[in-house]
Amino acid sequence: MPQYVFKMKKGELEIEFSSDDADFVEQQLEKWREEILKKQQ
Amino acid sequence: MHYYNLKIKSNNGEYSLNSTDKFVIQREMDIYFSLMYGASKEFTDKIKKIERKNVEVKSIDSLEKNIESSAPQKSVPSYTQPNENLNTNDIQLKTDNDEFIQLSDPDIEKEETKKSSELGGLVFKPVPKEELVFQEDVQNSPTIQQQTLNSEAQAPIQQQTAPAANPLPEIVSIKPQQNNSLEFQTKNNDSQDLEIIGIDEPKVDTKKEKQENLNKTIELVQNAINDIDIASDETFDIDIPDSYSNPPKTDNVELKEFDEEFDEEFDVDLDKYNSTQSQQNNAMFGNGYKNSDAEFIIPDKQEELPITQNNSDSQEMGSIFSNENPFNNPPESQNIIAAKEYPEAKQALNLDFKTFLSNYNAKGIIDEFLICAYYIKHISGQHSFNMKYINSKIFQATGNIADSSVINGLITGNFIKVIEVDGQKKYSISSTGEEYFMTHYQR
The missing domain is CATH 1.10.10.10 (Winged helix-like DNA-binding domain superfamily/Winged helix DNA-binding domain)
Structure with missing residues (x-):
């Protein structure tokens, strides 16, 4: 079973997310990516 | 069955949240993401809609304030034995490791207790005992597992000396339900379902779903054509x-x-x-x-x-x-x-x-x-x-x-x-x- 690990760090705060649910990881990262793009616009 | 793990690190420690329920992890991640990168109004509003009966989420502003100016000084302690001397507004959670985590209501918590902010701003409001309707025969299968990772988390049980003026039932686990509710499991295996309003549903890949629907339609049509051919042949x-x-x-x-x-x-x-x-x-x-x-x-x-x-x-x-x-x-x-x-x-x-x-x-x-x-x-x-x-x-x-x-x-x-x-x-x-x-x- 593959494991997906994703880390985000900003300042003192760091989030590490890991799961074997590829679909959920993909959805979550896509959602975050869209939010970051919106923020940059 | 998938597993989901989220680790939150800050200067003052870290904690992890393990669950087989992705909604729990998703909610936590969204909150922290909005704190780290800021978020659009739409995104923020969506998170703000995560309201629950008797369970609230702090506003984004207050969460940011908590993280930036009043970072938690202590991680959530865990105990090997349940604390039998809870204060009025204390909530105790049981982990999968048979440890016990104690939370407090920030509205009345004392200055030294800022544990709620460490849970991403999730604040569990105490429920008066008389308002709880207990259910029997609830399986003792907590799906939320919380454990502290720093050394301070291994501290021995902190005795609560103040007697409970309005004692709450001892909640040993919280189990999310599929009908947007949380099941609070008490020490006596009683439970109370609390409704969650507006929980964020997982996104659906519309393109993939459309393609699957199209494929199904094509398959149905093809089967129908084949049936006709068989009948006419x-x-x-x-x-x-x-x-x-x-x-x-x-x-x-x-x-x-x-x-x-x-x-x-x-x-x-x-x-x-x-x-x-x-x-x-x-x-x-x-x-x-x-x-x-x-x-x-x-x-x-x-x-x-x-x-x-x-x-x-x-x-x-x-x-x-x-x-x-x-x-x-x-x-x-x-x-x-x-x-x-x-x-x-x-x-x-x-x-x-x-x-x-x-x-x-x-x-x-x-x-x-x-x-x-x-x-x-x-x-x-x-x-x-x-x-x-x-x-x-x-x-x-x-x-x-x-x-x-x-x-x-x-x-x-x-x-x-x-x-x-x-x-x-x-x-x-x-x-x-x-x-x-x-x-x-x-x-």
């Missing part, structure tokens, strides 16, 4: 006598021509046949003509196996089964005979019936039958035919089969005449049929 076969499959042995006689003509099964499209049959009958014999059921006249075995005949219309089959060696006295080519007898056939010497038929305006099986009868007489040079022979010609050219109603109707209309050859019933196109052929089928 009702076939029946013309029985070929065993003697045809095992003809008498003859020396130096090739059965090739015979095989091409007769030794095959006819698969008939009944739907197509029935749909055109009535139209043809009405057109040919007038409305009201009753089309009998599809029926094949299977010639008698004697008719199917003609013995050597001198008659010209049986030369083809007769030469095959003749005991005489046809190569010693080969019969004259039927096309040559036809060309000699019928000059117009000279132009169609090399035409098979399919090509011949394509030159005429045939609208159905009856027209095809009459044209074929003309073809047999004037091109093939045979003065008579039986049903099986003409059907083999028609079927090879068009895929259609004529039944007894066709021949009977043509006989009634004097387009086909019945002749007797050596005591066998055969058919031939009449002069009326030939005249009809010349006047109606020409393009």
Whole structure:
């Protein structure tokens, strides 16, 4: 079973997310990516 | 069953949140993401909608304030034994490691307790005991697992000295339910379902979903088409006598021509046949003509196996089964005979019936039958035919089969005449049929 690990760090705060649910990881990262793009616009 | 793990690290420690429920992790991640990167108003509003009965989420502003200016000084402590001396507003959670985590209501918490902010701003409001409706026989299967990772988390039980003025039931686990509710499990295995309003549903990949729906639709349509084909592919076969499959042995006689003509099964499209049959009958014999059921006249075995005949219309089959060696006295080519007898056939010497038929305006099986009868007489040079022979010609050219109603109707209309050859019933196109052929089928 593959494991997906994703880390985000900003300042003192760091989030590490890991799961074997590829679909959920993909959805979550896509959602975050869209939010970051919106923020940059 | 998937697992989801989220670790949150800050200067003052870290904690992890393990769960098999992705909604729990998703909520936590979204909150922290909005804190780290900021978020659009839409995103923030969506998170703000995560409201629960008796369970609230702090506003984004207050969460940011908590993280930036009042970062937690302590991580959530865990205990190996449940704290039996909880304050009024304390909530104790049981982890999968049989540890116990204690939370407090920040609205009344003391300055040294800021544990709620470490849980991403999730604040569990205490519920007065009298408002709880307990349920029995709730499985002790907590799905939220929380544990502290720093050394301080391994601290021994912190004794709570203040007696509970309004003691809460000891909640040992929280289990998210599928109906957007949280199940609080108490020490006595009682539980209380608390409704969650507006929980963020997971995004659905619309493109993927649309493609799957499209594929399903295509599959359903394809299956429907296949079903129709299966229903319409009702076939029946013309029985070929065993003697045809095992003809008498003859020396130096090739059965090739015979095989091409007769030794095959006819698969008939009944739907197509029935749909055109009535139209043809009405057109040919007038409305009201009753089309009998599809029926094949299977010639008698004697008719199917003609013995050597001198008659010209049986030369083809007769030469095959003749005991005489046809190569010693080969019969004259039927096309040559036809060309000699019928000059117009000279132009169609090399035409098979399919090509011949394509030159005429045939609208159905009856027209095809009459044209074929003309073809047999004037091109093939045979003065008579039986049903099986003409059907083999028609079927090879068009895929259609004529039944007894066709021949009977043509006989009634004097387009086909019945002749007797050596005591066998055969058919031939009449002069009326030939005249009809010349006047109606020409393009």
